[in-house]
Amino acid sequence: MSDNHETPELWLHNQICFAVHSTAHAFAAAYKPHLDPLNLTYPQYLVMLLLWEKDDQSVSELGKPLFLDSGTLTPLLKRLQATGYINRTRDVNDERVMRITLTDAGKALKQKAICIPHEMLGAMGLNVEQVIALGKDVRKLGQALRQN
Amino acid sequence: MSDNHETPELWLHNQICFAVHSTAHAFAAAYKPHLDPLNLTYPQYLVMLLLWEKDDQSVSELGKPLFLDSGTLTPLLKRLQATGYINRTRDVNDERVMRITLTDAGKALKQKAICIPHEMLGAMGLNVEQVIALGKDVRKLGQALRQN
């Protein structure tokens, strides 16, 4: 049995997990040329999205929607601080909490980033309705996986 | 402007890239309890899928469908070798090429893995037709991103 005609359920290209996995990497690669000029990595960009939505959040507040913990976020946030986009200051009322706020440079960056979603849409080969529909299905799948 | 009611195109939860990104991580996490008993990580499992389909491949042959290069695969394959699932031997006709073959343990592992796809299907909350349809759309998106 050198080959594998009997078990198509194990073929890589049949696995939706791999389709999602490789498409996620394709996204990161496609974002790269847009993010490099902003001195952001893709995960850093996701954090900036959250801060542009709502400035002044704690590490765990940022981590919740991203499904990330301090083990990932602390070094990432230190790099964003080193780049000059955020401040990290201890909460006055609770010294355990680290408050993440945007610097002026971090706020200004939003204007440079605002065109990225539209540029990415072009690269996806889909129209807005298709993106919304597919996004809905993919999110639902992610929720199911986390639940079960 | 503390909040962000004007730029919904930058909201994290509207980004299909993030939906795909986080669902990919949810997949890896959902696979973990099934793969831990096999002493496989999720990326290692993907490599094993390819070897179960076709034994005796080179590093670059394995890398092509996975979109991975030797920088990622070489250490991963060394770990699979250390676990005892694969052999790494230089090609006799071309010493540059590393031939990856399954050990007996690696071949035997297939029988333990064969139930995983069905178990995962349950966790996805979808029927087979939905998985096929969604997988097709996601793969198409990945292809478009790599092309543009």
Added chain:
DNA sequence: GTCAATTGAATTGCGCGCAATTTAATTGAT
């Protein structure tokens, strides 16, 4: 008020993933 339990971040260790470089083997033009 004191001390145990909890909470929020930080740290450590390991594996994945990418880019850039290096090394060795092979090919091909001359």
Added chain:
DNA sequence: ATCAATTAAATTGCGCGCAATTCAATTGAC
């Protein structure tokens, strides 16, 4: 036959992501 170009892996350096542990601050039971 020789040497430059190409090819396949390996290596190095860096950032992400997860699990487990540690540390400090806070809360709560008594």
